[in-house]
Amino acid sequence: MVHIRELDPSGSPLAYYGYELRRAREAAGLTQGQLGSIVFCTGSLIGQIETASKVPQRELSERLDAALGTGGLFSRLVGLVLRSQLPSWFQPYAEMEARAAYISTFQAQLIYGLLQTEAYARAVLGTRDNGDLDSKVAARLERQRILDAEHPPVTWVVLSEAVLHQQVGGREVMREQLGHLLDLQRRRWLDIQVLPFDAGAHAGLMGSFNLLRFEKDPDIVYTEDFVQGHMTANPEAFKEGSVRYDHLQAAALSLDDSAALVARVMEERYGSNPKPVGHNMA
Template sequence: MANIRNLDPSASPLDYYGAELRRLREEADMTQDDLGGVVFCTGSLIGQIETARKVPTREFSERVDAALMTGGLFSRLLGLVLRSQLPNWFQPYAELEAKAAYISSFQAQLVDGLLQTPEYARAVLGVREREDLDADVAARMERQRILDRARPPLVWVVMSEAVLYQEIGGGDVMGEQLAHLLEVGSRDWLKIQILPFTAGAHAGLMGSYYLLRFDDDPDVFYTEDFVQGHMTANSEALREGSLRYDHLQAAALSVEESAALIARVMEERYGHDPDSDARSVA
């Protein structure tokens, strides 16, 4: 039996997506099973999405747009839906990140979220049991779409060497993650430096953080603790964060040396051939 739960479209982006899907499906005189057959899923899944019990994917949204001839409505809505799946305390940062002209970060323990593969992200997010891990991973991948824009932000990431050795998700996942770092790090506007163990005490001992710069708005300094994020445009915090970042960049390996280290760890620790991965990317 079709699920006829009533939604309040104003309750959330997911509720609005579901309500619009039902409205346009009914206008097309299609049942949930009819639409499911066209977009290669079950009528039950259509019902779950229409009642905001399941988060749609980008592939699903594109297929529904084609089937219902919406002009891309659901593909556009999906960004809002997935952003709403991020933790409430993180959403303000994600909104600013999407508008930033320059993003610089220091990562002490994990690969930067903008550079994570889906499998690596799943392992990180799945440390604690989550209600909808697929949606959490999709939301993280959605953040990365800013890197594929016609005019992407300039991105500079400094990561501790420890990030390369902290085995997240197993050897295969790590091998693919490091291969991904080599691929994205070859782009002109995205650079990665590794802070080696030999740096000793360094300016990033306070932990990971981000600096966002904008064309027309004040810069932002962002950090996280165990339960929430902290964002400020305070001039003293920005000055201190920028000074520490300068010291981290100076202590880190060069971009070229960093790529060589990533490739070496990828091969020696995780058994992935950098040359083979480079050929597959090409």
Template sequence: MTVNIRKLDPSASPLDYYGYELRRAREAAGLTLAQLGSIVFCTGSFIGMIETAARVPQREFSERVDAALGTDGLFSRLVGLVLRSQLPSWFQPYAEMEAKAAYISTYQAQLVDGLLQTEAYARTVLGLRDDAGLDSKVAARLERQRILEREEPPATWVVLSEAVLHQQVGGRAVMREQLAHLLTMQQRAWVSVQVLPFTAGAHTGLMGSYALLRFDKEPDIVYTEDFVQGHMTANPQAVKEGSVRYDQLQAAALSAEDSAALIARVMEERYGDEPGAVGRDMA
């Protein structure tokens, strides 16, 4: 019986290119789909779906494939491009600039910044309206966070409205894990998290969330979002206005130490372990 194997155009997309190269490397190694699957702990059909661009590979899978096929990190490198391609098309230009930035400054009024979200928190946020391709969306968001794992990561400042701590996203357990993660990230030398308390009153972030990117050799950028898409500009006046507003936000926010204390207090008082907590989550 002849098996109909889909022919891929490797230039069609990063996902197609990944699948094309995976098939080529597997066949060069003389392995069937099932044989490679058994080596990397998945089914042969799963390998086949990735080879035909029907599934999006994850980083762990790519690392196992590199080890199995001796491809010298090829698929671990390619998976970053693949996952970035899964971001919304309007967001991809910002993600590319974010990955190049030397300094990242963000103010978030409603949600934890994407660079600091846990997997469970991100899954809840990204699956609110549509859970189609949710695994790929979550993997793409977590992939963005790898810039903080570099040997020389960007200096990252995050100011969060206190409302972010109280807005229960995904249930008590998810929020407890998320706030604990903020405390862990706060301990990194190149990451600073400040909370803008309710007692700050009117402030320069009332117009909404935004981000500032600074580069060593490129113009600075201001990034904002509406409910449809994002907007990025290097207009000097906009950058100046955003920078001044951010300085004022940081001045009005609690210190990093006091912010950590507030996060810890909310984590324990609002999301701490209590009898019946699981039942309330399911209500």
């Protein structure tokens, strides 16, 4: 384990967080064990964070701010730390996603990351590599904070019906996830449509894609393959993506019928009987 005094606070967001935590703890005259007792964790965990060998979570960061009187420092830093845990090829997209005024996404296989529950995200991210899975899940959940911002992006999601039937993480996980989709239908700036199986051949057969629009920056199209993501601001590519998305929206079920289908799959496939959520037009 690298000694804390050897940490370069400019080396990474995680190193800077650890450096500042040790400085604030020592200024408060607390040992690692004493601080851990105050914020309901072990002194060992405090030590691991201070040596940049453990990624802090948001809830703990908020408790650290309260305990050390740091004015929200660690609550601000943890966002940078968690974003740094995303795959390097994905980080540019996450930064653009957080700045977008409008997000349109078609998902052929999975629930969109911004809409995933913690359990669903854990099942998805743990399919190939369980290494530091907690940090990966925390980073994905951190992305979702943009939906709770004072001015959230207008977000339109089209899901293939296959996404509802693909059992990710087991029945309990899927039941919770589909219930979460129904709850999200209550949000003013978020709409979810389902593209039913009987739509036949459609404009999304080539795979999932996202469109991001901005108030000032050029609009972009984002796609992924099994290795990495691809982002372009090419106007012709964005025009093609926009036309495809318009066709997908037209072929998808209405908002209310989509919610009813989610509820039906939730009941029939995963053993629950929710009440479909009527779309809030306010």
